[in-house]
Amino acid sequence: MNKIILTALSLLATSFVQANEADSFPNQPIKIVVPYAAGGGTDIMARQVGRTLSEIIKQPVIIENKPGAGTAIGATAVANSTPNGYTLLWGDNATYATNTALYKKLSYDPVNSLKPVSTILTGSLVLSVNKDIPVNNVKEFIDYVKANPQTMSYGTAGNGTPHHLMMESLKIANDNLNIVHIPYQGEGPAMQDLVGKELQAMFSGARIAAAQSKDGKIKILGASGKKRNQIVPEIPTLSESGLPDFVYEYWHGISAPAGTPDAIINKLNDAFKQTLANEELVQWIATSSGAYLKSSSPEEMTDKINQDIIKSKALVQEIGLSLD
Template sequence: MLKTLLKKFLAACVIAGVSIAASAQTYPARPIKLIVPYAAGGTTDILGRMIGQKLQESMGQPVVIENKPGAATNLGAEATAKAAPDGYTLLLGTNVTFAVNPHLYEKLAFDPLKDFVPIAPIALTQTVLLVNPSVPAHNVREVIALAKAQPGKLSYGSYGSGSLAHLAAAQFAAMAGVQMVHVPYKGSAPAMTDLVGGHINLMFDNIVTALPNAKSGKVRALAVTGARRSAAAPDLPTVAEGGVSGYEVVGWFGFAAPAGTPPEIVRKLNSEINRALAMPDVRDRIISAGADPMNMSSETFAAFIRSDYTRSGIMVKTSGAKAE
């Protein structure tokens, strides 16, 4: 009896293995749904549609974008986590989804590290340290010196508690050993308006909106927040170059699938996404959007997410941010 059951179990495993292999070989056999957890028209949506179009061309099946904004990407992530792990529902998530939200929210309907399999990143974004032109600081070291000379007097704006702008500034203050006052706004635009008007002294802002204001002379750009200089602003040094050793705060976009998605399908998607990212027109559009193209294996991307998860946890704790 035991031998019979064992034989049936082994046979079932073989059949399942053959079925998975066969499905991976014929994948995709129908349209793929790509969930974008933001509203249409934003950077994530634009990047998703661009890469989706390239995948559609190379894989021969439509890639249908489903915008599912809400709860700081949590709604879209939850829908993906609950989908069948067959490669036909994908998520274009961000660092907010996988690294920041788990530390901001007390309860999530999904585990970002267990309920997804990372496929491939597509782009990395940096913020820019900006100061009002009246601030007597022209580089990172001078900002630090000014803040130390006037503890708790310099104010910085952000587009909300727990936003990348908030975390970047709080981490900067902690690592530089200075005290500054946080002034949260409901969006980047009102924060920038007050920075230009001199109502706040500095701000870490998205590179897309930061550079035009800096070029016009409305604000002064001092540094970018990544580990390397940005392709969109190669003349700007990093904060680390400016004297805050080890400083790195970045945003990123990447594809993921529900946990349990066959490895063969994950590898195929990774290969096709990286092929698209190598295309000159794709790279140019990513850089023109103020981002830096990324290219990783799914395994390397998974390690990257785990590292950013840990780093973001430290930043959220340092900032004292809570989900709004």
């Protein structure tokens, strides 16, 4: 038989199989890989979203934790999975963008080995200072740092984390503020030292900051996002506080292995869109993390990844940071 005809028949058969798979999808449990440890904030959010998703697709949703290597272990596992829609990745802007700037070699390619499904949420961190720093808003903080060079330090959850990159962005946006970075193994230890006055400032999650602020141990000055953080809605954003161009948000999104058929991606996208519109879930996310649920089309998530890669590379190059 003519080779061209054989090729055409093979493609037709493949299309037929894929169409049948898409029509019946999903007909078995879906696994969502979370590249962070069990019990952490991302894991807890993923499990809550997974429960609602399960109700919509009428199939179990299994959360599997694969932490390590700056989310690369989990991302690589998904990238190497069968592209049938049953293994998905819950990644964040580090997974999809920042890692390309921080690491010279990655075990996965965020652009070519993963296929976007939908964004999940967007959120902000908050800027806090210890209670003895004589400032009450962002402008006063910036002026105080400028007036006290080389005497201020800030803590983060580690090198290359959003906490770190946000403060470095703030420094750059304000004439390269002279405040020293002290990286920690996680947000909790850094917050302890902020309360203990060994640090002067830090960006952190709103929940951990609100707990300390309520007891008068720290002062929250501003939130980093476009909107106010829902845990501390009384706190203005940095853009409301005299820095109109300063917006730095983290975001999470779902992707599948490259090669997953578009028909299955579209089915998943519709399922996540319905999931994220659930009012109980919207309220739970708001009160637990202060974030905003936000779905997108696969194309919109692709654009977001590409834009963030460009921004991340520019920022990381400016501050001279590399993690390998």
